[in-house]
Amino acid sequence: MAQERARRRQHRWSHHRIRRHRGAAQLRCPLPPATDEEDQRLSGHPQPIQMLIAIRLVALGFFLAWRIRHPNPDAMWLWVLSVTCEVWFAFSWLLDSLPKLCPVNRSCDLDVLADRFELPTARNPKGRSDLPGIDVFVSTADPEKEPPLVTANTILSILAADYPVEKLACYLSDDGGALLTFEALAETASFARTWVPFCRKHGVEPRCPESYFGQKRDFLKNKVRLDFVRERRKVKREYDEFKVRVNSLTEAIRRRSDAYNAGEELRARRRLQEEAVAAGGALGAAPLAETGAVKATWMSDGSQWPGTWLTGATDHARGDHAGIIQAMLAPPTSEPVLGGEPAESGALIDTTGVDIRLPMLVYVSREKRPGYDHNKKAGAMNTLVRTSAIMSNGPFILNLDCDHYVHNSAALREGMCYMLDRGGDRVCYVQFPQRFEGIDPNDRYANHNLVFFDVAMRAMDGLQGPMYVGTGCIFRRTALYGFSPPRATEHHGWLGRKKIKLFLRKPTMGKKTDRESEHESMLPPIEDDDHNQLGDIESSALMPKRFGSSATFVSSIPVAEYQGRLLQDMPGVHQGRPAGALAVPREPLDAATVGEAISVISCFYEEKTEWGRRIGWIYGSVTEDVVTGYRMHNRGWRSVYCVTRRDAFRGTAPINLTDRLHQVLRWATGSVEIFFSRNNALFATRRMKLLQRVAYFNVGMYPFTSMFLIVYCVLPAVSLFTGKFIVQHLSATFLVFLLIITITLCLLALLEIKWSGITLHEWWRNEQFWVIGGTSAHPAAVLQGLLKVIAGVDISFTLTSKPGGADDGEEDTFAELYEVRWSFLMVPPVTIMMLNAVALAVGTARTLYSEFPQWSKLLGGAFFSFWVLCHLYPFAKGLLGRRGRVPTIVFVWSGLICMIVSLLWVYISPPAGARPGIGGFSFP
Ligand SMILES: O=c1ccn([C@@H]2O[C@H](COP(=O)(O)OP(=O)(O)O[C@H]3O[C@H](CO)[C@@H](O)[C@H](O)[C@H]3O)[C@@H](O)[C@H]2O)c(=O)[nH]1
Numbered sequence: 001m002a003q004e005r006a007r008r009r010q011h012r013w014s015h016h017r018i019r020r021h022r023g024a025a026q027l028r029c030p031l032p033p034a035t036d037e038e039d040q041r042l043s044g045h046p047q048p049i050q051m052l053i054a055i056r057l058v059a060l061g062f063f064l065a066w067r068i069r070h071p072n073p074d075a076m077w078l079w080v081l082s083v084t085c086e087v088w089f090a091f092s093w094l095l096d097s098l099p100k101l102c103p104v105n106r107s108c109d110l111d112v113l114a115d116r117f118e119l120p121t122a123r124n125p126k127g128r129s130d131l132p133g134i135d136v137f138v139s140t141a142d143p144e145k146e147p148p149l150v151t152a153n154t155i156l157s158i159l160a161a162d163y164p165v166e167k168l169a170c171y172l173s174d175d176g177g178a179l180l181t182f183e184a185l186a187e188t189a190s191f192a193r194t195w196v197p198f199c200r201k202h203g204v205e206p207r208c209p210e211s212y213f214g215q216k217r218d219f220l221k222n223k224v225r226l227d228f229v230r231e232r233r234k235v236k237r238e239y240d241e242f243k244v245r246v247n248s249l250t251e252a253i254r255r256r257s258d259a260y261n262a263g264e265e266l267r268a269r270r271r272l273q274e275e276a277v278a279a280g281g282a283l284g285a286a287p288l289a290e291t292g293a294v295k296a297t298w299m300s301d302g303s304q305w306p307g308t309w310l311t312g313a314t315d316h317a318r319g320d321h322a323g324i325i326q327a328m329l330a331p332p333t334s335e336p337v338l339g340g341e342p343a344e345s346g347a348l349i350d351t352t353g354v355d356i357r358l359p360m361l362v363y364v365s366r367e368k369r370p371g372y373d374h375n376k377k378a379g380a381m382n383t384l385v386r387t388s389a390i391m392s393n394g395p396f397i398l399n400l401d402c403d404h405y406v407h408n409s410a411a412l413r414e415g416m417c418y419m420l421d422r423g424g425d426r427v428c429y430v431q432f433p434q435r436f437e438g439i440d441p442n443d444r445y446a447n448h449n450l451v452f453f454d455v456a457m458r459a460m461d462g463l464q465g466p467m468y469v470g471t472g473c474i475f476r477r478t479a480l481y482g483f484s485p486p487r488a489t490e491h492h493g494w495l496g497r498k499k500i501k502l503f504l505r506k507p508t509m510g511k512k513t514d515r516e517s518e519h520e521s522m523l524p525p526i527e528d529d530d531h532n533q534l535g536d537i538e539s540s541a542l543m544p545k546r547f548g549s550s551a552t553f554v555s556s557i558p559v560a561e562y563q564g565r566l567l568q569d570m571p572g573v574h575q576g577r578p579a580g581a582l583a584v585p586r587e588p589l590d591a592a593t594v595g596e597a598i599s600v601i602s603c604f605y606e607e608k609t610e611w612g613r614r615i616g617w618i619y620g621s622v623t624e625d626v627v628t629g630y631r632m633h634n635r636g637w638r639s640v641y642c643v644t645r646r647d648a649f650r651g652t653a654p655i656n657l658t659d660r661l662h663q664v665l666r667w668a669t670g671s672v673e674i675f676f677s678r679n680n681a682l683f684a685t686r687r688m689k690l691l692q693r694v695a696y697f698n699v700g701m702y703p704f705t706s707m708f709l710i711v712y713c714v715l716p717a718v719s720l721f722t723g724k725f726i727v728q729h730l731s732a733t734f735l736v737f738l739l740i741i742t743i744t745l746c747l748l749a750l751l752e753i754k755w756s757g758i759t760l761h762e763w764w765r766n767e768q769f770w771v772i773g774g775t776s777a778h779p780a781a782v783l784q785g786l787l788k789v790i791a792g793v794d795i796s797f798t799l800t801s802k803p804g805g806a807d808d809g810e811e812d813t814f815a816e817l818y819e820v821r822w823s824f825l826m827v828p829p830v831t832i833m834m835l836n837a838v839a840l841a842v843g844t845a846r847t848l849y850s851e852f853p854q855w856s857k858l859l860g861g862a863f864f865s866f867w868v869l870c871h872l873y874p875f876a877k878g879l880l881g882r883r884g885r886v887p888t889i890v891f892v893w894s895g896l897i898c899m900i901v902s903l904l905w906v907y908i909s910p911p912a913g914a915r916p917g918i919g920g921f922s923f924p
């Protein structure tokens with residue numbers, strides 16, 4: 001047992017080593033072996049973290065006690081304020097650290113897993129071909145902010161992903177309803193016929209053309225086929241042409257529409273004239289024709305686009321248009337279709353022996369009408385859940401934002417391994433870390449968010465699972481439908497756990513009937529929220545009330561549940577599916593199916609159902625992702641964090657200060673919303689582990705820390721101005737406490753850095769941005785959230801703008817970084833910075849010129865002031881804009897102003913003990 005535990009610990013700590021020695025076979029580390037006690041494989045802790053957290057906790061406790069018992073009679077208010085802040089910081093640090101008690105460093109080796117599950121791989125192409133289907137959902141909302149080329153690249157990377165073609169289906173949700181998106185998708189579908197076979201034939205990576213062709217490394221490395229260079233050149237040219245076509249679509253659509261509209265207008269005018277003539281009167285026909293003209297947007301086949309028009313009209317405006325579904329690529333046949341020589345197949349490259357089938361690709365734009373709440377991304381995703389249930393019904397769903405592409409074509413398989421592994425039937429989703437591209441090498445605004453993705457999320461992986469972060473996540477369909485997991489665990493007390501055994505009889509040796517084994521997955525309801533039991537699927541008459549009126553949809557649920565089961569022949573699996581059960585070919589799409597799919601995207605389908613409340617993506621928060629994941633954990637599902645050696649997905653992030661602050665503002669607002677809702681982890685069920693509850697509670701609470709942070713950032717300035725400090729004098733006790741607290745913090749940081757593999761620099765960037773966000777976006781979010789709770793003011797979801805589309809010149813790669821757009825959010829950090837800078841100058845001047853300089857007080861204040869300024873440094877840099885653009889004179893001026901202010905201060909309130917007028921210092 002002890003040996004087992006040691007081995008597990010070893011495994012957990014070896015991840016960063018693996019990253020360094022990729023090839024070393026002996027260091028390869030497969031999934032932890034499947035054991036009966038699924039929970040156990042994740043428990044056990046790296047001791048140093050626990051020790052350090054404990055030590056720091058004790059130190060903090062003593063420190064606070066000491067602080068409370070030693071008030072500062074010179075400045076009581078300073079003392080009260082600072083102690084309040086310190087207590088809060090200790091509390092929020094605790095909330096932050098407790099979940100880190102059981103971090104997991106999971107690393108999965110696809111080859112090992114593939115062997116275990118007999119998945120088809122390059123080495124073993126036969127394999128077991130009955131992998132469950134995956135429906136991929138991509139969301140896009142506005143082609144202005146999310147360039148179609150970005151979306152197109154995402155789609156291409158999905159279509160070329162390494163997963164059985166007939167099991168993959170890709171859905172694009174277009175919330176803008178724009179013809180531009182539609183036509184770009186059509187272009188994408190046709191370019192995919194070249195791109196996907198090319199990827200398969202030569203095994204290129206990544207399979208997103210923009211990043212593949214943009215790679216700086218040697219593309220010939222490890223390539224042995226002679227025709228590669230020629231074909232790559234051909235495909236590259238084809239891609240460039242594709243890009244130009246997509247980029248010119250905006251103009252093409254506009255011009256085409258103008259032509260059609262002009263024709264229409266002409267015809268209408270002629271008709272009116274004829275009518276006027278027929279009526280015998282000479283009523284001025286021209287003005288009439290003008291008033292009647294609506295500028296439609298036209299598709300290339302000469303019909304009017306049913307979605308949003310360029311110039312909005314009733315029935316064709318943003319938020320007011322019909323629902324559209326179009327299969328851009330039909331479902332593939334179940335047998336491989338091999339290509340041939342370019343001459344005979346008409347293909348661009350030689351595809352002899354290469355499977356040229358493409359996964360199904362569907363364009364969906366849900367119906368939108370004024371007066372209905374469309375619930376933003378969550379609403380869009382729920383529409384796709386229903387559409388896909390009818391059109392392909394993959395038991396698993398991968399969700400990607402339009403700006404996140406598949407960077408590792410094996411990622412889907414890798415993620416699915418966790419779903420297929422023993423215990424996988426209790427996994428509701430596999431979340432991959434979000435990784436970003438195109439961020440300035442310095443990562444000035446901590447866009448990579450590495451502390452969150454490599455420390456916090458991994459830590460949560462040790463506690464029932466990471467949060468859902470909105471993109472790069474494979475869901476189990478039935479978990480999205482609000483069902484409970486099989487064999488859920490109820491957790492009691494601080495660390496105890498207890499299995500529910502209500503329906504579980506004593507294990508009998510004999511064969512179980514189907515009915516009996518069915519019962520194993522049934523659980524008694526825990527609370528009102530939890531009445532969806534997998535067992536009642538067929539029997540329930542409540543289905544339409546929960547899922548809406550579509551009978552096809554309701555009947556698809558048990559199918560998805562069955563297909564998502566584990567393989568029967570795995571040890572310990574009782575009600576799995578037999579091997580080969582999924583090899584049955586899919587039924588082809590017919591008009592009736594598409595008609596049914598159209599009916600479930602209508603804007604009133606969800607009325608009086610549980611969509612968005614208990615089913616699917618949850619509504620009512622701008623961070624629908626966290627809430628959606630939370631609800632699943634609350635039902636007892638667990639999730640998995642899958643960090644692959646090669647990034648699974650990559651996306652873009654806003655790199656300029658303004659956009660970044662707005663993004664953080666939205667997240668923090670979502671958190672405040674969560675805090676004031678029933679999704680606050682205080683009301684979690686017993687199926688959630690205590691520490692995970694703490695983690696989720698922290699998610700809702702962190703913005704409130706900003707209030708104290710602002711106060712604490714102003715305090716050093718105040719103390720420098722007034723010459724008073726938070727303690728009466730810098731005693732040795734105070735300093736020793738300070739030292740212990742700082743050192744333990746550093747050690748903890750180092751430890752985290754060690755096991756997560758991030759660098760010190762990255763960690764420091766996160767610290768800095770925590771202060772920047774904490775003094776700007778977080779307090780704004782708290783205010784916004786309070787406004788919503790108290791006054792019911794709604795919060796808008798402003799899309800995060802995506803860099804991309806046209807590629808700028810080399811020197812402008814990070815041009816966006818230097819773009820400064822003024823935002824109200826910047827006021828508090830600027831104020832804090834100025835205050836501290838001036839205070840530093842004032843304090844120094846005063847001490848210098850004072851008769852009995854109190855250096856220790858200056859040092860105390862200056863230390864904290866300096867600390868604040870260090871954290872805000874990237875912010876200051878951001879405000880200054882492009883490097884070198886700020887004339888030196890600005891610095892001279894700021895310096896001058898600071899000096900004058902400080903001199904003034906000294907003049908107005910001369911330091912104690914100074915003899916004004918007599919000798920010493922006097923104004924010139
Ligand atoms: O009405 C809407 C609004 C947004 N989206 C889509 O939602 C996604 C995320 O929006 P974005 O503005 O890019 O937000 P980010 O700040 O980049 O996204 C992070 O934070 C969001 C929650 O605030 C999550 O939904 C995202 O998955 C997560 O990546 C994009 O694909 C949008 O197309 C819609 O489909 N409909």
Ligand SMILES: [Mn+2]
Binds near residue numbers: 651652
């Ligand atoms: Mn995004």
